[in-house]
Amino acid sequence: MMRLTMILLGVDFLRSHWRGLRHFGWITLIAGIVIFIDALDGSLFFPIEPFACLLLFEGGATLMVAHSGMGGQRILRYVKGSVFSAAALLILAGQHDGNFVLAMIFGMLFLFDGALQIASAVVVRYRRWRPALWGGIIEIALAIFFFQPWPSHYSGTVPYCLGLGLAFAGWNMFILANRVKRAAVNPGLKGAVYMEEADVPEVVEWDGPPADDETALTVHVWTPAGSAPSETIPRPVISRYIAAVDRNGVISTGHAALESPGGIYISLYPAELIDQSPDEFARLLRATPENNVPGRFQPDYATESAKWCPSTRKVRIRNYSEERLKAFWESYRQNESYNLTYRNCSSSVARALEAALEGSVGRLWHKRGFWMAMGKLMSTPELWVALQIRKRAQTMAWTPGLVLDYARALSMLADPRPTGWFNTTSRALKKMLQRRVAWGKGKSGEETAED
Template identity: 90%
Template structure:
């Protein structure tokens, strides 16, 4: 909804709703079909398609840039391993898949329940019950009833299709009557028709330093700590880093645009981040709100502290939507460590600036082409998971950094299809061969 935009989706809400119904019914039928252990759904052809996609992705993964390369390897490896386990068949392959899926559901559900009880964000009760459902699904995968693990793959496929169809149906109903994007908070947006479409739909890499682009600045917890930190890779990246003196550093995030918008929220007075007080401050409740202070610009902030340790730059954004959001958001200067902090401010501003960015790129090629391009890009799934985790826990500089990187590859798309990549590789080989032949001809003329 954020990336395609409400105006782009509203004109196709009927098609979205039909597609949602078809997907939902297909998911329910596939799930019920697997309950008796006698499968009518063609698992082997599905696994072969999965294997082809995984191998093709691995073949061209090296052509990605930065995080895109890693994500391609992860996607290709996961598809290939899952396909091989499905094709292995019988008890062993299905049992291993059931244990993997059960563990993932159990871990995600437990994490969601714990974060709901600790942070107490606005929708923590629905999230708590959602975690209960995930743990119930984990138990369902762990135990052999009713198909002795033979239905593991159809169960997952059916659940995935059913939930996707239901979400598509809800999306269609929301965009049917929405005046603005209900996924974004604190802003009123212009009509998308006022924004000229971009002529370029794909770029070879990130913006150059002299190119006009939106910039997300991130001071990582370890990089901004006052002294050497204790090595804790995942915790230090996504939550906080602790130095040798026991001081906690959470890092910082800010957003800067060429149009003069700079969003960087600090607490007006330093918050006590000792281990005893830190746990209490995790509650996203009104009693933890304190006075906040917006920094004037990046140059001033960097001079007072230090330059940002990471930057993510995005070409395809809307300056006017960002300014509209900023004018509304800056009216409230309160600060909350988990609910309204520097990172959540940047995440919401980034979403406001990118609202409709993908729809602007692909609207001339048709709605389903835009949907297909978006859904086939692995960074969409990554952005979704990061946003879900941040909304149910708290936005942190580490989450904002990875979220901005994923959104940058969606708003400024790079060529991702393996056929396109293979075609470019072949074209480059022919160009090199032609250049080599030309060089040999010139050398022959020189010798004569």
């Protein structure tokens, strides 16, 4: 969370408000601890029913306007509204059953995430895998805490989660304040050269993705299923995020590349085909230097697509910095090594994308004040989606499917769509009016034809 927030808002933007961040972090941390401790004895001072009503209102309102979203934004709104509404109804159901169901759900989430993090740390051995291993152990301990009834017989489930969420958020905010106070450059860039800010966009929200003739950064993704030589065997999750297998047994893992209007094209391949036999594959998964092999960068999209096939998915982003991307590329291209886990085509695109979007959200909202920018970022569901994708990718490996979802989430942050209740409701009513007018015209046309 801290690193992605630093990248999107920009270190220069955050540094001038590090004291406010630290104070807010302390307040949030203390509030989370107080709420958690309050729930331990089963006698709650926390207003759980009003909180559930607010949650239900938020979920219902989100569902009402969800259809006005575009693409992935619409899906996220439906998911958010459904989750909020279901959680609120379980809380309002009261008694033992609702709290028990919520406790089991939260426990399973912590258990699954912790087990996955431990397995990834042991197998991949990425940088800082030991702290991640301990983090997974803590998550499993929290899962056990939710599963067993002590000390409140599940009545404190919601305050536990809320308290933990506030405490972790406050702690992260405190660490973020300390980091931006000391940071010289944004972590999206490598090197201490100060880059001039890109032109600040005149608008802060757009109605949709960039048009085909509009200048924009492009993330190309060849999905495993879309780039397979023949029809693939249906395996939805595996085919999207890992690899697809066609009817002839040919494995396709897909590919990812990044292209900018300034002529930068980042597409990394291994110079020679990597042996993916079962005996060697487990060893190759480790993100260690001995698994580095020579790599090569493709010259441009036209050459690559002509040799292979056009990309199956594209994500285009207006609000980016060509200068920062160029600074990253000049440094990154000096090393042409390839590693199956931590330096592959997808990880290269993810790093380049973060460098290009450095400070993008801060540039959009800085005129409206720091807390407006921070609130806008934190209240956008795509941020939390991007955080989870980034966490999964860094603890396992970046794949074309993960890069596709990550780029889509970041595009909604860098090129935000209208999300406020007033704007969203206005757009929804406008769509309803347009459909009503179209329906009326169609009906009058039918009556004229009958006459």
